[in-house]
Amino acid sequence: MSNNLSVKISRLMSLALRHSPETLGITLDENGWCEVPKLLTGLENKGHSINIDTLTAIVKSNEKQRFAFDDSGTRIRANQGHSLNVDLGLSEAVPPEYLFHGSTVSNLASIQANGLLKGGRQHVHLSTDFDTVLAVGKRHGKPLIFQVSAGKMATEGYKFFVSANEVWLTDFVPPEFIQVL
Template identity: 45%
Template sequence: MRLTKISKFLSLILRHRPEAIGLRLDQAGWVNISELIERAYQSGVRMTSEQLRQVVATSNKQRFSISADGTRIRANQGHSTPVNLGLQAMVPPEMLYHGTSIRSLKAIRNEGIRRGGRNHVHLSQDEAMARDVGRRHGPPVVLTIMAREMADAGFSFYRSVNGIWLTEWVPTIYISFPPERS
């Protein structure tokens, strides 16, 4: 349970609110691990370097990366703060998937999938992963995205180090919706 709390704290700080504990991410989203631990401690959050590394190593969603020299950490994607992850545009697979909730479907049918407060829309290559993401807010709905068609039409796609595909917006014409429930 303790590692889950640390993971959630890291997501908040490394993706959205580094200033909440007096941190600044560099342009690529990295922060010094020792400084992160010290600032977290000053803010009332206790974690050790070993716990932090265990969160990174055991996270099934691989949300974080540690630098090659072992001194820095960053979130792999999901930022609402401006960062440049250094990702190169790539041609996506034919289809990708987006997990959402039933209550979000009406807005998606009208506007497509928007990034909300994040820098990108997150898509997965795996339907089961999309279902798990959608499950966070109630009964899940998995949308199929015609990613290759989008790329052919000029939309850019990026693949994060943990395999999540990123794009800025998915218009409705590229979304295959499940049949409406009556």
């Protein structure tokens, strides 16, 4: 399978498993899981006939590790980034002293005034990896990186979670915990 086709299928899976399951005619349970055969049928109905081995290769090769199979390998879900209300079963975690968030210069004034908001998603996404957040910022314009004083936020009672692919999640980051790098 070509890399372009793999990326196209991965994006379609992201859309269905994070935001719009009806795109592939699938349903997600309360924890965001979908039966693998139903996902494969949904992809086939959209013109992408792949087997479980190809699906596994797409999941494993996804550079951001957006997807995960359950322990039995019979269900799949997105690791984070949902606009749908799903319970990923994440436990509260103690964050490192600093985390990073990638955005664009065009969002600077809003972020300085209002902080980092989750928007249409369940959480604000943060990372320990500077290169990752730089790539996120570049997707939408001239990138801007924010350093978040996550350790200080945690000591003041803000909750953090970490997804299976090591994306740090929180509900809100107030402006006083944000520094532009």
